[in-house]
Amino acid sequence: MLKFVRHMHAQAAVPRRALLYVPGNDRRKILKATTLNADCICLDIEDGVSVTAKDVARETISDVLNSATSFAGSEVAVRVNAVSSGMAKKDIACILGGKSPPSAMVVPKVDTLDEAKWLADELKRYEGARGMQLITQVESAQGLLNLNIICNFLSEKLEDINANLAAVIFGSDDFCASIGATRSASGEELLYARQKVVTVAKAYKAQAIDMVHIDFKDMQGFIKYSMQGAAMGFTGKQVIHPSQVAPAHQAFAPSxxxxxxxxxxxxxxxxxxxxxxxxxxxxxxxxxxxxxxxxxxxxxxxxxxxxxxx
Missing domain, CATH: 1.10.287 (Helix Hairpins)
Known part of the structure; x- marks a missing residue:
């Protein structure tokens, strides 16, 4: 049986240029993702899965992780539901309680220090969390204001289980909703938030992963924002469609x-x-x-x- 090799601290610098979300309840798409050469394949239980399909997603992801599925060198992460949703506890138990936990876990909407404390305490309960790379998402005004104290706390507490804060993801659409902003072609309404995410993440030696480009048919826009993000200091981009993987690789690699x-x-x-x-x-x-x-x-x-x- 394949055992996923965890990316330990010496390898943590490998940039997640393309972090590809795949709905955890869709086995066909998961298997397709293994052929796309994404740096990180993120099996999703959160926004990409309807409430009625959460249990199916948990079961499918657990089965995939515990099977001999090969991800062809891509890192495997699982995005659980937010702590505030009340579903994270069940997600974590399912994912970390299995024989082959993923090398990374993505936790969305980490807004407060209390949520970070709950998360750290919960992870300590599982042997599968040891050595794990934790990736958090900032998606609200509150989360952005608290980002420094959240990263500081997690960076210290995760050492207890030999885990580390590997990356911070910027969730632009939820953030816009949080502050009442309207998305524009220039993206100037997100400039401050993006710069702060990069600054705080890098202060804790974590990678910074830039916003989703939801119009996957707009390749010109995707490339534009990817190159802009790379110039700002982001190390990679969230990807929602196979066509975005190769352009993300190119944009976030030095020429x-x-x-x-x-x-x-x-x-x-x-x-x-x-x-x-x-x-x-x-x-x-x-x-x-x-x-x-x-x-x-x-x-x-x-x-x-x-x-x-x-």
Whole structure:
């Protein structure tokens, strides 16, 4: 029987460029997802599943996890229902109580410190939570304001079970509803929230996963927002359709030119350091420590992607 290999801390830097949601009650779509090369396949019990199909989703996901299903190198996560829904306890028991729990769990709508505390206490009850990567979603004004204290608490408490806060997802549509905003083509109404999610996530060494593009036929818009998100510091994007996987991979991977620039800059920096020199000129630009850090970030992401694809 296949045992899912957990992504431990040394591998946590592998970016989830495409986090693909799949309804947990649809076995056909789950099996299809295993062929799509998504970095993370997220089996959903929450918004993608109707209330009447929740039990079917739990049973189907549990069966898939405990079977010999191969996900072809993709990370497997399960999105449970929100703590405030009253259904999370049953979801967690079903998913973590089985023989082969997923390597990651996505918890939506984490709005308060009390919800984070409940979640941490609940996870401690299951051996299957040990070593797990937790991914939380911020989807409201309250959740955004509390994001720092939530991430701080979870980062500390998850160490008790050798788990870690791996990523923070921005849920844009629920957030817009929360603040009464209207979605626009420019997306300017979400600029502050997106920047805050990236900043807080990175402060806790977690990945930041950008908003869904719900019009899956609008590939031009998807690419535009993906490239914008990558430039803002997001490490990946939520994906709801197979056609979005490849463009997400491309948008959130450094180009060959950027990797070449970073590699050459690092080599030049090391050479100048050995010669006892400080700042220096590289390709017409004055280079110092901040430039080196940017280059190292690019090289680290590129190397992580290569490891994932080997």
């Amino acid at each position: 060959e030119q950027r990797v070449s620039w970073a590699t050459e800059l690092i080599e030049a920096f090391n050479k100048h350091q050995q010669e006892g020199k400080g700042a220096f000129v590289f390709q017409g630009q004055m280079i110092d420590k901040p430039s080196l850090l940017q280059a190292q970030n690019i090289k680290s992401i590129a190397d992580a992607i290569v490891r994932r694809e080997l």
